[in-house]
Amino acid sequence: MWLLSVLVMVLNDSASATHRKYHTSYRCNARNLKYDSGIDYIRMEKSKFVDSQTALKTVKDGSTIAVSGFNHAIAPEYLLKELYRMYIYTGHPRHLFFEFETTPGIPGSGIDSIANELYQNEDHEFIKGMLIPYTGFSPWSAKLIQENRIEGYMWSIGTVSYWFREVSCSRPGLITKVGIDTFTDPRDPVYHGGLMNEKARKAMRARVSVVTLDGEEYLFYQAPKPNVALIRGTTADEIGDISVDEEGMITTILNIAQAAKSKPDRGTVIAQIKRITRFGSRSPKLVIVPGPLIDYLVLAPESDHWQSGSFQYNPAIVGEDFIPNMDEMVRSLTKNMNPIQAVIARRSALELARYISTVKRSIIINLGVGIPVYVSTVIAQEGVRDYITTTIEPGSWGGIALSGNDFGVALSPYAMLHMPDQFATYEGGILDAAVLGFMQVDRHGNVNSSYIPNRVFTGPGGFPVISRGASLVIFAGRFMGGEQEETIRDGRLVIESEGTERKFVKDLYMRLFSGRESQKQKQTAIYVTERAVFKLMSKGLEIVEIAPGVDLEKDVLKNMEFEPLVPKEIPQMDPRIFDINSPLGLSEMIGKNDGQSA
Known part of the structure; x- marks a missing residue:
């Protein structure tokens, strides 16, 4: 072991010496280099x-x-x-x-x-x-x-x-x-x-x-x-x-x-x-x-030139070394999801699959920070990556988006654009769908994604452009904020202790998505939580699904500062979503006919 340590030290010293020698050589000899053009660049x-x-x-x-x-x-x-x-x-x-x-x-x-x-x-x-x-x-x-x-x-x-x-x-x-x-x-x-x-x-x-x-x-x-x-x-x-x-x-x-x-x-x-x-x-x-x-x-x-928050250099980030075992990577990323995050990500992915079945072609999407990032994991798990191209604001297309301090980079992307060109894709409506987080939602479908006084002040990020440009925008997040405890038991959502902060509120602290503008653009806006799913209608926010095990009055309406539109009958969320250890079957849902994929 000590011999290995000495060898590493010698190699490091040698590399440093080579580095110094190279740059010294560069500084001494650069002025003597000429090129065919005759110009001493x-x-x-x-x-x-x-x-x-x-x-x-x-x-x-x-x-x-x-x-x-x-x-x-x-x-x-x-x-x-x-x-x-x-x-x-x-x-x-x-x-x-x-x-x-x-x-x-x-x-x-x-x-x-x-x-x-x-x-x-x-x-x-x-x-x-x-x-x-x-x-x-x-x-x-x-x-x-x-x-x-x-x-x-x-x-x-x-x-x-x-x-x-x-x-x-x-x-x-x-x-x-x-x-x-x-x-x-x-x-x-x-x-x-x-x-x-x-x-x-x-x-x-x-x-x-x-x-x-x-x-x-x-x-x-x-x-x-x-x-x-x-x-x-x-x-x-x-x-x-x-x-x-x-x-x-x-x-x-x-x-x-x-x-x-x-x-x-x-x-x-x-x-x-x-x-x-x-x-x-x-x-x-x-x-x-x-x-x-x-x-x-x-x-x-x-030390001052890291590729991302966790990597000084990882060849997979720039596509030089494609991941040899995607299944293993997916399993590793899945471990970072808790059951509630998994439910929200799976329901969001299901909405994307429904959209693909409607437009009958592959789609381009963007995934926001937080829970939305895990949608890429679900897409990989379900084997529908050929139908869904994920993009990230800085310019990556494809691959698996990373989260936390590594947000913004992806493992094994197949293309990278300049960021203004990436946002042209978003703002111009070329983007089919987006899955984004939220902090607050009001009765008109307006969204605050960035600001809670004296606690959270993150700024808009890419949210305003992406949420405006996507034909389908899915806001994904937990129904309540603050300390809470929820579990999945026998395919049902069980609320052990209630959250301390309401996220569906009468007045937003800051508006970053306009429900009124969304309706003008004839955009589809869906709000996915673990307890219920909402959709923006011309008259406001309407409940369109409820989770198995959830009481509408006690667990949903009582914890909202406004009364949403409530139809006479509310369907339950697909029970497959809550069987988090089993596939959703999105590939079968989309259809195995490759002709649907453009």
């Missing part, structure tokens, strides 16, 4: 490869900084850490305004670690404010905003992502129907267009207005053009072309760089990378951000 571009201080000292006080990153994935964590360290030692740069495509980091790392220190030290100088679509992975950023310590603005991920693309074209902002009749609508009496606190309402740095085109209402999203971009890739060649070989997604890194470079002011783009390769050694199709768009490239230590 390396001499022109060698100054791009610098240490973090050289790159970040170009960031001025008051800068607007766009930052890539979907949780831990493709987040330039090293650059953020070094930028904050520079501020600690020198007092500059300060009064920065950040524009995040999602959240660059997870709890305890990335922007959350910085926000924690700012909060604890009561430091109000480094960050002036932030436009952030999701604080679920940065609770300390949420506290800074909630307590009015910095300006806080929130738009959906898809809106921010596409806004970067519009700004890169030197357009004044993004025009979209996403957000109408929700908290990002400027007519919202509380949030006035995603203004999350008093500082934001006073500064109005990121703002939303209503415009009318051809008699139709749209929302117009505007924010400052970034003059600095912090992005990340895996590999850069000697002139700075970036690829994302080992990243679990592409996201918006190209458009973020373009937005910083666009008119009227040519900004600075700084990229975090993991390694350098020779110019011309890769296919040009692999380049995501061309070198001329990048001013500085900084090699980051592996």
